[in-house]
């Protein structure tokens with residue numbers, strides 16, 4: 001079993017510390033260990049990033065871009081190994097892990113380009129003897145805290161734009177999936193990204209996070225994970241008025257209109273629901289089907305769900321891997337049990353299998369009082385309810401503290417655009433169950449977060465705007 005190190009200032013650190021086991025959720029076997037770091041290592045990482053910042057930000061955008069491109073190329077060379085590592089430590093099927101690696105690498109190449117397009121501007125001065133130059137500068141040292149469900153993409157979606165802008169970073173990956181992060185940082189150094197620019201610390205989340213929150217040298221915190229932890233970090237960032245961006249929980253509605261292409265809608269909801277065994281923040285969590293087509297839709301949908309194979313993600317033909325841990329399985333089961341107690345029918349699935357596996361599940365005759373219609377399930381469960389009118393379903397779909405992603409299936413384009421505009425969500429998949437992509441600004445309304453990741457907007461999170469007023 002391999003013992004991995006943290007990487008601080010380009011060096012392997014932590015061999016002397018106690019170790020944290022990393023387990024394979026498909027088998028329960030310990031596959032590796034990482035150091036149980038804390039405040040001391042967190043502060044060492046900030047010192048390294050702070051020291052490296054001046055030289056890294058002084059490099060030209062073209063130099064930073066070239067190094068990001070080298071990192072991108074190295075990741076491509078190692079894509080199979082990285083995907084296998086991800087499947088073993090997170091559980092997602094190998095084809096999905098490869099998909100995530102390409103998605104994750106897409107952020108590095110997108111921001112290698114964006115590095116060269118951080119433009120300032122000149123503003124017409126109101127005095128003839130003045131000139132006003134607006135200048136964009138990197139914010140400084142960035143703290144990056146990421147979740148277990150996308151061990152690579154949630155890191156590169158932050159580190160890509162941060163490094164492109166000239167920032168330096170300290171990363172704390174999720175305790176469940178640290179190896180992918182460590183391997184990505186190793187490759188960054190192999191690509192020639194200088195020591196101290198990118199650091200990864202593993203261990204006590206609260207101790208590491210608190211050290212970064214209380215360190216004034218950290219000028220930005222970017223977090224992806226639960227709304228609960230996001231709020232806690234947002235409060236902590238206030239102490240030193242850090243810039244923050246938060247990608248938090250979701251509770252996506254998927255609306256199937258009476259004039260949809262049913263086959264297209266079935267495939268779209270399958271994609272939006274069962275990716276990563278339903279463990280994504282943009283997963284369709286509640287499915288609203290027009291009452292006139294609910295039987296036709298449900299029959300086809302259930303047939304498709306029955307085709308989903310559950311198993312170890314390393315096996316060929318597996319679509320649904322394990323959930324991340326016992327707490328996740330218990331939460332999903334509680335949502336199914338609650339729905340059944342309140343009158344839902346379990347059309348397929350409904351129970352956990354051996355280990356951390358859960359049957360792909362479809363619930364019919366679902367009503368809004370059921371927990372699965374109010375809280376994020378984060379598992380392979382599809383609750384299907386019905387609606388009668390567009391106005392009704394928009395009201396119900398918007399009735400949530402979350403506002404990350406929503407989906408609409410209709411063949412009537414003007415209706416689709418009209419509904420998309422009315423949905424209070426940062427991302428709308430209109431006849432598209434997989435909208436996430438590096439060139440679009442990913443982020444949520446309401447308690448799903450602050451800021452955007454991806455697209456040209458994504459780099460603004462790592463920029464400070466300054467103006468220089470020149471007296472002639």
Ligand SMILES: NC(=O)C1=CN([C@@H]2O[C@H](COP(=O)(O)OP(=O)(O)OC[C@H]3O[C@@H](n4cnc5c(N)ncnc54)[C@H](O)[C@@H]3O)[C@@H](O)[C@H]2O)C=CC1
Pocket residue numbers: 145146147148149150172173174175205206207208209210224225226227229230232247248249250280281376378404448449
């Ligand atoms: N909006 C988005 O893009 C995403 C949102 N999520 C949300 O996150 C949840 C599932 O992911 P989890 O990893 O369980 O979320 P989580 O919020 O428990 O953990 C996320 C990260 O925060 C760290 N963390 C936890 N407590 C901390 C503290 N006190 N100080 C510093 N760091 C701390 C964890 O170690 C991990 O690295 C779901 O609610 C899901 O919707 C997850 C992924 C993406």
Ligand SMILES: O=C(O)[C@H](O)CS(=O)(=O)O
Pocket residue numbers: 149150153154224279280281282436442
């Ligand atoms: O962590 C997540 O759930 C991701 O943000 C979802 S996506 O970007 O892969 O769609």
